[in-house]
Amino acid sequence: MNSRKLVNFFIKTLFLGGLAGLITSFFVMSEQYRSNLTPFNFMELIGLIVFFIGIGLVFSAISQTGFFAYLFINRLGLGLFRSYWPTVQVLLIAFVVFDLVYFPYQATDGEISMFWYLLMSAALLGYGWFVARIKAQETNKRAFIPALFFMVVMTTLEWIPGLNTEGTDYAVLMxxxxxxxxxxxLLTLHRINPGKPAETAGNTKGKKK
Structure with a gap:
């Protein structure tokens, strides 16, 4: 991947993060917008829009940091565990999904029903499964587990600051x-870097001689 493609990749991800943060804020922070509509306060509304775009850009930067960390972890895992790396990733996925239910529930001392934590974990796993299937279809079948690992494990690690905030607004926004x-x-890397399918798809086998 040349520097021009890398910068373009970085900027587009930032743009999507800012846009996603702004659009999501319309739903989870609707009360703040509503309070500045009646009576109408133009400067406060602009301030809110700029603030939530900025929040989205910060979350986007966290996402990009996690993505490049994942690329490093994937190569390191292949080197350490070799053919066992997919199995290790599956175990880590299961551990993280369990943690998303057990530890938050314990932290609230049962004040919030475990059903909601089960639903949250299932939703993240289901969405990750959906994206991983697309990745595998566009690259190769061996890309499925690394893609699922990234969407579940790495996303959860990136989400930890949001999980530690009071309330759910910023957790949902993040x-x-x-x-x-x-x-x-995940779904763009193999399109802009098609010359190295083994790296972009999470392939566990080397090229044939």
């Missing part, structure tokens, strides 16, 4: 932005 950016990065 996870939507992260999923938009991570999906774009």
């Amino acid at each position: 996870i939507v932005t992260l999923l938009v950016c991570n999906t774009y990065q």
